[in-house]
Amino acid sequence: MAASLSAVILATGCVGQAAAITVTPDQALGAAQLAYGAWKKYKGQELSIExxxxxxxxxxxNAEADIxxxxxxxxxxxxxxxxSAAIVDLPDLPAMSDDTKQAFARDAGECVALADARLGELTSKEAIDKVGFALHAVGPIALTARRSADFSTAALEDLLEHASAININKLKPTCTHTFVEEDNPTPDNEVLIRCEAYNGDIGTDNQFLSAGESVNYTKATLTAERNTSAALSREALRHGVLNKYTYTDSTSSSIGVIRWPSLPETRAIDVPSSVPAGAYAHLLPTINHPRKGQLRIELKAPDGTILRLKDYDSADTGAWVDDTLLTGKYAKDPSxxxxxxxxxxxxxFxxxxLDGFKLHLF
Known part of the structure; x- marks a missing residue:
């Protein structure tokens, strides 16, 4: 692989030590969405490797400068x-000779391995965050390069999955909650949730919990970590690109046929005993609905634990989009x-x- 530091100087216009730059991951996140999405389409036989x-x-x-x-x-x-070298050399991949393509693929894979190792060693959240951005810049490059070189990608996908889980876990925001006192108590207790990422970004949420229900920090966590590389790790995992255990229900049915309050629209997926305990659970429903604020969504785990992923929100009048509802780490047997x-x-009205859903366990 070509030497990279001079390439970075040329690409950024910086000489000597890089100036302190405050950047947001908007373009990097968009690049990860598109790049990992292309890899998913290849795996689903929607695209050729070329x-x-x-x-x-x-x-x-398109996001090179930001990355x-x-x-x-x-x-x-x-x-x-x-x-940096992987990014600089990437445009030449289609024209590389077989030998050069194989060398590039090996180098890109080794770079993912280096990032995985550093993520495991580091304790500074700021340092972890920066390595996470590097990981997901080179991740889709390594995947496509290895397939272009006719190499297997199974071990690389496992490595990216492992590194992503470490990145998410180590950048986990600090979350707290408080119960709201009401003059006229209702069967549901209102809880205010606040999560703060290491960089000071805040995420908030409020929930109404019935007796015995646990607080779900997912929404506030995702908001708090929006400007960290954890968002990129979640994006990689969201696409089902790296998930080892994926279960799908593709049945279509109406939501809200009977007047509320009523029995909900329900679906079930059975997970076999071969899936290891302590996996993360990631839910991706396919919903067509003009007012997502009308919806409450819950996921019941095999042991009976209720994970409330979304609650009613009368102020949210927008249509449902391809949202990801991440439950976080489920530390029990998922079978x-x-x-x-x-x-x-x-x-x-x-x-x-509900046109189906996917449950990813990783």
Whole structure:
């Protein structure tokens, strides 16, 4: 792989030590969405490897300046160098000779391994965050490069999955909650939730919990970590690109046919006993609904634990989009029946459909 530090200087216009730069991951996140999305389409046989490679090149190239600004701040010089070199050399991948393509693929894979190792060693959240950005700059490059070189990607996907889980766990925001006192108590207790990421970003949420229900920090966590590389790790995992255990229900049915309050629309997926305990659970429902604020969504784990992923929100009048509802780490045996339940609190108008869902365990 070409030497990278001079390439970074040329790409950024910086000479000597990089200036302190405050950047947000908007473009880097968009690049990860497109690049990992192209890899998913290749795996789903929607794209050839040549088409997927071109989409990865385009995604990374369009955000190159933003990505390199992040990578240039990585304290681990080995990760900084190999990730920068992968980005600089990526546009030449289609024209490389077989030998050069294989060498590039090996180097990119080794860069992912370096990032995984550094993420395991580091304790500074700021340093972890920067390595996480480098990881997901080089991740889709390594995947497409290895397939272009006719190499297997199974071990690399496992490595990216492992590194992503470490990154998310180590950048986990600090979360607290308080119960709201009401003059006229209702069966549900209102809870105010506040999460703060290491960089000072805040995420808030409020929930109404019935007796015995646990507080769910997911929404506030995702908001708090929006400007960290944990968002990129979640994006990689969201696409089902790296998930080892994926279960799908593709049945379509209406939401809110009977007037609320009513029994919810429910679906179930059975997870076999071969799935290891302590996995993360990631839910991706396919919903068509004009008013997502009318929906409450819960996931019931095999042991009976209720994970409330979304609550009613009368102020949210927008249509449902391809949201990801991440439950976080489920530290118990995931084998058995997982049940998804969706309520619609206004059946007089604006009904929708549930067109299936995916449960990823990793």
């Amino acid at each position: 088409q997927a490679t071109q989409q990865v090149i385009g995604a990374i190239g 390199i600004e992040h990578i240039d701040q990585v304290a681990a010089s080995d990760v900084r160098a190999c990730a 058995g029946r997982w049940t998804l339940s969706i309520w619609d609190n206004n059946m007089s 604006d009904n929708g459909t």
